[in-house]
Amino acid sequence: MTSEHKSNPEQKTHWEAVFSQKAAFFGEEPSDFAKKSLDLFRREDVHSVLELGCGQGRDTFLFARSGLRVTALDYAEAAVAEIRKRAAADRLSALVIAQSHDVRQPLPFPDCGFDACYSHMLLCMELSTAEIAFLLGEILRVLRPGGLAVYSVRSDLDKHYRTGIQLGEDIYKIGGFVVHFFTEEKIKKLAKGYDLSVIDRLKEGSLPRDLYCVTMRKRAVSEASQDNPCKENTMSAPLNRFQDFMDASLAPGVLDQKTKQLVALGAALAVGCDP
Secondary structure, three states: OOOOOOOOHHHHHHHHHHHHHOOOOOOOOOOHHHHHHHHHHHHOOOOEEEEEOOOOOOOHHHHHHOOOEEEEEEOOHHHHHHHHHHHHHOOOOOOEEEEEOOOOOOOOOOOOOEEEEEEEOOOOOOOOHHHHHHHHHHHHHHEEEEEEEEEEEEEOOOOOOOOOEEEEOOEEEEOOEEEEOEOHHHHHHOOOOEEEEEEEEEEEOOOOEEEEEEEEEEOOOOOOOOOOHHHHHHHHHHHHHHHHHHHHHOOOOOOOHHHHHHHHHHHHHHHOOOO
16 A cells, blocks of 8 residues: 655755754754653563654664664655764664655555654654555554554644645645644544554743644454454465465466366365365
């Protein structure tokens, strides 16, 4: 599955310029949201974190210096290059993997590979509601059962809400930046597949920005189902491969009739059925 919306070249160019011109655009210190999230990760015995919209890594390195393995994604290549440089200089390359990625596309990771996913103000960038729902579905896929998804977004209580140029939905262009403002109702509607634990509010920066800080948990189910791709994939993969083999072997013109009968007989004996 892919999102139909294409990334805005103007915004990508804008962020590339922002990160290229200043090595610490958002400051050197980690965000308050990252500090709160780290406390949660420690309580929940989190070891691996997927960070989306990592920027230049002010939160990435807080997690890594605390011993967490962080896979950090950003679509601005200048930001990714800065993180790799810092990780090497700080001897944290074993704990920090940084790569460029547009979150409108499927996440390049297998199912159930992360204990937690963290993003600070990524979901309130220039993403439509449909694209955000798609991304949250991808996060759900790559989290282990019971894994945490924590994110912050600009709230509808922010003083800049409904200022600037409206681009659609609750998306506004303010200066050179595009912001998607969230309501609590939208957060709840987007929590499909998760247990929504907390919606907190936090003020950040000199503006200040008014944020909703969301904590969700991937639902862990006991039986293979659509909500538990980890178990489903583990159980069904061998059967799928067996079925692919049978389909290929019995296709017209692949084997002679006698050999096909032997294949069918062997398969029937393997699964305990009458041929």
